[in-house]
Amino acid sequence: MGKSTIARRVIDIMAPNSIVFALDGTGEYRSRFGMQLWTDSVGVNQPGAWVHEPAGVQAQKAAEFIEGAMAQASSEYMTGTRVSRTILLEEAHSFLPEWNFTAARNEGDFVARSCRYILQARKFGLSFVLISQRTAVISKSALSQCESYIVLRTIDETSLQYVEGVLGQGFRDTVASLERFQAVCVGPAFNTSTPVLVNLDHYPMTPVN
Numbered sequence: 001m002g003k004s005t006i007a008r009r010v011i012d013i014m015a016p017n018s019i020v021f022a023l024d025g026t027g028e029y030r031s032r033f034g035m036q037l038w039t040d041s042v043g044v045n046q047p048g049a050w051v052h053e054p055a056g057v058q059a060q061k062a063a064e065f066i067e068g069a070m071a072q073a074s075s076e077y078m079t080g081t082r083v084s085r086t087i088l089l090e091e092a093h094s095f096l097p098e099w100n101f102t103a104a105r106n107e108g109d110f111v112a113r114s115c116r117y118i119l120q121a122r123k124f125g126l127s128f129v130l131i132s133q134r135t136a137v138i139s140k141s142a143l144s145q146c147e148s149y150i151v152l153r154t155i156d157e158t159s160l161q162y163v164e165g166v167l168g169q170g171f172r173d174t175v176a177s178l179e180r181f182q183a184v185c186v187g188p189a190f191n192t193s194t195p196v197l198v199n200l201d202h203y204p205m206t207p208v209n
């Protein structure tokens, strides 16, 4: 609990230095967090933070959106005018489901397409943020590219195994014993060389009365 809230805060932190696109199938980023809606006419060059609520097969829409951002980013790369962009995937398993959790036919092909881009994204200044309750349901190829983590309390065994595999046994125990709205932050995205345990804020940080 608290994933979307911290994700929204991450968007605020990133947006001054990166164009942020949140892909959200829940409607929450617009309705609850008041984010401005992305449309085709906005394109991928306007600074700020945008929420894209694609209709249709989510894995397909994600692949197409990522492809558009990559096309722009790779042309900038050629001309040496790299712009930072971030694509945040809320409920990432909707956009990048692991093969045995795909809903529609061909979804796996779209996920594979997205993952090919994700693998090359860094050199083009494109970052990804994946939000999910469970690691098991997200494409392993996409997960394998993650470098930094904000881990909230979980008792889900496969997620705990994932944490243990990537970060070690000590983390598994810490994560399992976190309190509500606490998280462990680890990785190069954080300006600390050691993992830190944080208490998460509300969003907005000062509750509106």
Ligand SMILES: Nc1ncnc2c1ncn2[C@@H]1O[C@H](COP(=O)(O)OP(=O)(O)O)[C@@H](O)[C@H]1O
Binding pocket: 001, 002, 003, 004, 005, 006, 181, 199, 200, 201, 202, 203
């Ligand atoms: N740090 C926090 N302190 C207190 N309440 C919080 C905090 N973060 C989130 N909440 C509340 O908990 C509920 C669930 O948060 P949310 O971010 O939507 O969780 P998730 O996305 O994991 O389902 C919301 O009502 C939210 O306002």
Ligand SMILES: [Mg+2]
Binding pocket: 003, 004, 005
């Ligand atoms: Mg949520």
